[in-house]
Amino acid sequence: MNPAALPFDTDAMxxxxxxxxxxxxxxxxxxxxxxxxxxxxxxxxxxxxRIERIPGPPGLGDCVRAEFPHPRSGEPGILLMSHLDTVHPVGTLEKLPFRRENGRCYGPGILDMKGGAYASLEAVVQLARAGIETPLPISVLLTSDEEIGSPGTRDLIMSEARQHRYVLVPEPGKPGNGVVTGRYAIARFNLLAEGRPSHAGAALKEGRSAINAMARQLLAIEAMTDEDCTFSVGVIEGGRWVNCVPTTCRAEALSMAKRQADLDRGVERMLALSVRNPDGTRFTVTRGVTRPVWEPDEETMAVYEVAKGVARDLGFDLPHGSAGGGSDANFTGAAGIPSLDGLGLLGAGYHTLEEHIEVESLAERSRLIAGLLHRLT
Incomplete structure (x- = not known):
């Protein structure tokens, strides 16, 4: 089967x-x-x-498991795994409307990762329409909390992945038309500063501002960044009344490293920031969701070689490498399940108001996925 012959219609997609x-x-x-x-x-x-709706984790949306008909249904096969939650709040469409211009198509979540999820579905559809049966059965898992580290769906992800031979993840493609064969380690942290209240106008000096304490710690945390491990703070909330010295301030921090040992040292440094001061004020760091480093093994590279062969038949090179930014392949790849990530669309600006895909990649990546589904055995 030549995936180039499949009639993907970019406009219809x-x-x-x-x-x-x-x-x-x-x-x-x-x-x-x-x-x-x-x-x-x-x-x-x-x-x-065949669709199975899975109630979401507490406070989060549902997940979906789907299985396509196949003579070997029930045997270990291929899992197409995507998330459909995004970082963009409802109303972002007003600032970032779906639009096509100059070879690009814009919209919230179009690159990360609704475009890739849709392309993988279209790959299955085109194979079925052409009467082409894949050697292995195909299942789909759509999750609802990847953008916050998959705290509520990790067990579901691993339970589903362990029932399959391969995991394919259509997260955005690697710049240069590549795919992802490894992911950096990522840890999240919850930060809490606790101060002492007072009236901000009448008795300012009697108080101890939690916001002030948090601000000083945030500068210290981000200054810890080096070549081996990065630290950033992306969420902060504190105070309720401007005329009250704030007693609490909360924040969330993220640390990323290429090697697990470097992340482990970063975690130690973060947790060591917790302190209780003589005046009763405190700063507390607690560890949140952690994605383990995923380093490619022989089985993952074997899947990549199959994909590389498909790309060659389609007329393009397919470079690969590890990438920053987490995905659920951190879990499956680190667990030794052959996984290939970054199979999704090409583009840029995800998590921003310039998020877009390269329109040409929609059919190209769908053909790549279709060819991979047909050749994996």
Whole structure:
């Protein structure tokens, strides 16, 4: 089977993808995420899949498991794994509307990773329409909390992945038209500064500002960044009344390293920042979700070689490498399950108001995925 012969229609695919992108689905908006899962479930069912809706973790949206008909159904096969939550709040479409211009298509979550998820579904659809049966059965897992580190779905991800021979993840493609064969380690931290209250106008000196304490710690945390391990703070919240010295301030920090040992040292440094001062004020660091480093093994590289062969037949090179930024392949790859990531669309600006895909990559990456599904045995 030559994947180049499959009749992917870019315009028709963009029309279908538009529905997904315009169903805004930020992680913490349960109703919005579930509306997105409704749309994806309907499209999967229309493609012939058997759908199972899985209630979401507490406070989060549902997940979807889908299985396509196959003579070897129930045997270990291929898991297409995607997340449909995004970092963009509902209303982002007003600033970042779905639009196509100059070879690009823009929209919230279009690159990370609704475009890749949609492309992988279209790959299965085109194989079925052409009457081409894959050697292995194909299943799909759509999750709802990847953007916050998958705290509620990790067990589901691993349970599902262990039932399959391969895991394919259509996260955004690596710059240079590549794929991802490894991921850096990532740790999240919850920060809490506790001060002492007073009236900000009448008795300012009697108070101890939690916001002030947090600000000083944030500067210290980000200054810890070096070549081996990075530290950043992305969320902060504190105080309620401007005329009160704030007694609490909360923040969230992220640390990333290429090697697990470097991340482990970074974790130690972060946890060592916890302190209780003589005046009763405190700064506390607690560890949040951690994604282990994923270093490619022989089996992952064997999957990559198959993909590289498909790309060669399609007329392009397929470089590979490790990448920063976490994905659920951190879990599956680190557990030794042959995984290939970064199979999704090409583009730039994800997590920003310039998020876009390269339109040409929509059909190209769908053909790559279709060829891989057909050749993995």
């Amino acid at each position: 963009l029309a279908g993808l538009k529905r997904w992108v315009e169903a805004e689905s930020p992680t913490f908006d349960i109703l919005a995420v579930n509306r997105m899962m409704d749309i994806a479930s309907a499209d999967l069912a229309a493609a012939g899949a």
